[in-house]
Amino acid sequence: MRRADRTSLVAGVVITFAGLVFLLDRLEAIDVRFGYGLPLLIATVGAILLVAGLDGPRDHD
Amino acid sequence: MARMKELRRDPERGVLAGVAAGLAGRAGIDPLIVRVGFIAASFAGGFGFALYLLGWALMPGGDGGRAPVERIAGKRETWLVVAGMMLLALAALLLLREWGIWFSDAIVWPVILAAAGGALIWRQSTASDEPAADRPASTRATPRTAAVSLPRDVMGRAFVGAALVVGGALVFLWLNDALRPARDVLLAVVVVVVALTLILAPWWLRLVRGLTAERTERIRSQERAEVAAHLHDSVLQTLALMQKRVDDPREVAALARRQERELRAWLNGRRAVAGDETVALALEAAAAEVEEAHGVPVEVVAVGDAPLDERALALVAAAREALVNAAKFAPESPVALYAEVDPERIEVFVRDRGPGFDPAAVPDDRRGVRESIVGRMERHGGRAVVHTAPGAGTEVELVMKR
Numbered sequence: 187m188r189r190a191d192r193t194s195l196v197a198g199v200v201i202t203f204a205g206l207v208f209l210l211d212r213l214e215a216i217d218v219r220f221g222y223g224l225p226l227l228i229a230t231v232g233a234i235l236l237v238a239g240l241d242g243p244r245d246h247d
Numbered sequence: 248m249a250r251m252k253e254l255r256r257d258p259e260r261g262v263l264a265g266v267a268a269g270l271a272g273r274a275g276i277d278p279l280i281v282r283v284g285f286i287a288a289s290f291a292g293g294f295g296f297a298l299y300l301l302g303w304a305l306m307p308g309g310d311g312g313r314a315p316v317e318r319i320a321g322k323r324e325t326w327l328v329v330a331g332m333m334l335l336a337l338a339a340l341l342l343l344r345e346w347g348i349w350f351s352d353a354i355v356w357p358v359i360l361a362a363a364g365g366a367l368i369w370r371q372s373t374a375s376d377e378p379a380a381d382r383p384a385s386t387r388a389t390p391r392t393a394a395v396s397l398p399r400d401v402m403g404r405a406f407v408g409a410a411l412v413v414g415g416a417l418v419f420l421w422l423n424d425a426l427r428p429a430r431d432v433l434l435a436v437v438v439v440v441v442a443l444t445l446i447l448a449p450w451w452l453r454l455v456r457g458l459t460a461e462r463t464e465r466i467r468s469q470e471r472a473e474v475a476a477h478l479h480d481s482v483l484q485t486l487a488l489m490q491k492r493v494d495d496p497r498e499v500a501a502l503a504r505r506q507e508r509e510l511r512a513w514l515n516g517r518r519a520v521a522g523d524e525t526v527a528l529a530l531e532a533a534a535a536e537v538e539e540a541h542g543v544p545v546e547v548v549a550v551g552d553a554p555l556d557e558r559a560l561a562l563v564a565a566a567r568e569a570l571v572n573a574a575k576f577a578p579e580s581p582v583a584l585y586a587e588v589d590p591e592r593i594e595v596f597v598r599d600r601g602p603g604f605d606p607a608a609v610p611d612d613r614r615g616v617r618e619s620i621v622g623r624m625e626r627h628g629g630r631a632v633v634h635t636a637p638g639a640g641t642e643v644e645l646v647m648k649r
Contacts, residue, residue, distance in 0.1 A: 221345035229338035236331025 196237040204230045256306045262452065265309060266302040333363075357419035364411025367404055469626055476619045480568050481509055487575075488540060502540070526559050526593060527552040530586050533567035537582075541574035544581055551588035553649065561627040562593055562647045568619040569597035569643040577601020577641070595645040603635045620645075 204226055211218040218226070254273045258265035261278075267285055271278035288295025307314045340359070343349055420426045426433070485506040492498045527549035534545040553559060566584065573582040577599040585596045609616065616633055620643060624631040629647035 219345075221341070225338040225341040225345070228334050228341070232331045232334025232338060234331070235327050235334065239325065239327030239329075239331055 191241075193234070193238045193241050197234045200230045200233045254306060255309050256303070257309045259309060262448070263299075264303045266299055266306060269306055269309070270302070353419065353422035357415040357422070360415030360418060361412050362415075364408040364413075364415060367408030367411065370404075370408075472618060472622055472626065475614065476564075476623050477513065479614045480564060480571070480619050481513070482506060484571055524555055525552045526555055526563065526588055527586065529555050529560070529563040530566060530584060530595070533563055534570060534584055537567065537570040537574050541571070541578070543574040543578055545570060545574075546581060546583045547586075548584070549586040549588070553588045553593060558627045558629065558647055558649075559593060561623050562595060562629060562645055565620045565623050565631060565645055566595045566597060566643075568615060568623075569645070572615055572643075573597060573599040573601065573641065576604070580640070590649065592646055592648045597643045597645075598640065600640040603637050603639045603641050605637055606633055606635065 207216070207218060207226060208223070210216045211223075255269050256265040257268035257272055260268040260272075262268075262282065267281040268278040271281045274281075285295040285299050288298060304316045305314050307317070340355070344352075344355075349355065417426070485502055489499050489502050492502065530549060531547050534547045537543070538545045555563070566586075570582060570584065573580075578601075580600040583596075583598045585598075587594045606616070620633070621631045624645060624647065627647065629645065631646075632644045633641065634644065635641040
């Protein structure tokens with residue numbers, strides 16, 4: 187069975203989470219101000235980079 | 248129909264990263280037009296600058312390399328972890344700031360910048376103590392410069408660290424209004440520097456390119472001379488020996504096998520003879536080899552010893568060539584090799600009591616003394632002097648600083 191790519195998995199999860207937060211903001215269920223939105227975006231990119239760095243080398247490298 | 252040229256950066260014709268030159272090459276127009284377009288667009292809210300950065304990130308290099316974005320996406324490197332942690336820390340700081348758990352922008356941001364820069368410099372200062380063998384060959388300093396210079400990548404990171412520290416200090420001064428008195432002077436200095444850069448940049452670029460081309464040509468020429476010297480000492484000498492021993496097929500075959508082994512080892516970057524790890528041992532091995540090949544006794548006296556580094560290897564090769572010359576041109580005379588190794592330098596003398604010769608009368612196409620001895624020693628920072636005259640024997644003096 188094909189092994190899941192951890193980077194893609196984490197990237198998918200954190201981007202989906204960020205997307206949900208912004209969707210709830212649009213639906214006015216929550217209020218995401220710039221002061222919270224910017225750290226959320228930065229943390230999303232940071233988490234993806236961190237996992238990519240910690241993950242093993244790709245097969246085709 | 249002619250195939251359209253692939254869109255690539257062209258660093259060789261470029262001023263910065265070759266984005267404008269690459270675009271101009273693809274469109275078949277003068278790069279200057281694209282550059283002016285980028286500069287003009289940069290004044291429209293920095294659009295041109297952003298576009299240039301985007302082009303640099305997405306366009307592959309001119310030498311067939313991949314685009315920076317492609318390279319980053321395909322790597323798992325330490326810097327990814329560092330960048331990820333930095334972004335997470337930044338997000339946490341922004342959240343703390345939003346919640347009011349914060350000293351002041353005028354203190355925290357400069358301190359963070361200076362701390363990041365300081366950490367980078369400290370990291371590089373300890374990294375430079377690591378053994379050179381752990382680093383790639385291209386980043387290793389030569390023995391002569393090791394004490395005073397650092398590899399280029401270490402220097403680059405230290406420079407970034409220093410820039411961060413200085414940037415942190417400037418941000419601190421600016422946020423605390425300490426730069427106000429110097430603002431007019433700074434503005435004038437910046438304007439003059441920018442104007443001078445614009446005026447002098449073409450000459451500076453031409454100078455840098457000229458120096459790079461000259462350095463490349465010099466390295467190429469030295470490499471050619473090294474290859475020629477090696478081929479002269481090995482293949483040509485063996486062919487000459489084979490012609491002399493043509494009536495003994497077994498010895499000719501043995502000579503050919505030995506030369507083949509040596510040549511293969513050299514082509515593969517290995518040393519032909521194992522075990523001669525010091526100067527004295529290598530000189531003795533060279534003397535034994537010449538004795539065996541030419542049937543002339545060689546007396547070796549070595550005082551002191553040293554590890555066999557690249558410069559010492561060149562000295563041994565030059566001494567071997569001097570021994571071969573002595574064996575060839577003074578076959579009836581005993582050959583003596585005297586070596587003295589001290590902490591400052593290595594001296595080798597090869598003497599024979601043969602017929603001697605007039606160095607000025609040696610034809611230009613003979614490379615033995617000129618390239619394999621004198622040229623080789625000079626290329627490696629040493630010197631060689633041949634003391635000889637017709638009827639007075641020959642002494643080759645080789646000196647290499649350690």
